[in-house]
Amino acid sequence: MSKTTRRGYVPRDEKEFGDEYRCKLHKAGEELLFLLNRGYNIKGASTFIGNHYLLSERQRLALVRGISKSEDVTNRKAKEVIDSFSGKTINIDGFNTIITLEVALSNSLIIKSMDGTIRDLAGLRGTYSVIDKTDIAIKLLGERLGQYKVNKAIFYLDKPVSNSGRLKIRILELLKNLQFKVDVEIINNVDSILETKENVVSSDAIIIDKCKSWINMNNNIIEDKKLGVNCVDFSKFYFL
Incomplete structure (x- = not known):
């Protein structure tokens, strides 16, 4: 893992999400929210707005990841757990949680969504490789879980995704000496399992819409460690 890899980095992001385009992107976001x-x-709605503003595919994806119906955001925030983790x-x-941290650690583009979650544009597509940021991301999660004084952390990994077994080994190795139990489950139906749970750590909109309660852990880590240097922020749209 000596090779340096920037997870989620696309060179044209520097232009498409730079100062020149931020104003247009936020205006498009306001109109998408209206619809x-x-x-x-x-x-x-995103196709209509994207065509109107001549947005690129990644700009459109950023809008879809960042903007949600206000009612959905209200419902998500009502289920968010912000303390009492002991x-x-x-x-x-x-994968959802670790990849987003890897993207943030790579100074690649991240999206702060209306619901406060941090999302990325990296895309898994069934393949995953451990990179030089992976261990750091896992350790950051372990540090935060320790601060929460949790009893147990269960990581759910998608079985069909490549290198899920290797990632499981890294998680167990790096977190084995902490003051809480750690388990890693490699299963086919991660989403459907998490949708039934409480105290879920995810930024997946479908999961946090359906689960009993959720924790915005990545946002807390990224804010505390000041990792969001390349962030498009839609969180203030909730108050429009």
Whole structure:
């Protein structure tokens, strides 16, 4: 892992999400939110707005990841757990959580969504490789879980994704001496399992819409460690 890899880095992001385009992107976000709040579906509305503003595919994806109907955001925030973690079992969407931290550690583009979660544009697509940022990301999670004084952390990894077994080994090795239990489950149906749990760590909108409660851990880590240097922030749209 001596090779330096920037997870999620795309050179054209520096232009497409630079100062020149931020104003246009935020204006497009306001109009997308307007449509969503009036019942338009995200696919049709984002296509319409993207065409109107001549947005690139990644700019459109950033809008879709960042903007949600205000009612959905309110419901998500109502289920967000912000304290009282002591003695609890925490259920972690492994690839979702670790990859976003790797992207932030790489100074690649991240999105702060209306619901406060941090999302990325990296895309898994069934393949994953351990990089030089992976161990750091896992250690940051371990540090935060220790601060929470949790009883147990369960990482759920998608079985069909390549190198899930290797990532499991890294998680267990790096977190073995901490003051809480650690388990890693490699399964086929991560999303459907997490949707039934409480104290879920994920930024996946479908999961946090359906789960009993969730924790915005990546946002807390990224803010505390000042990792979000390349962040498009849509979180203030919730108050529009």
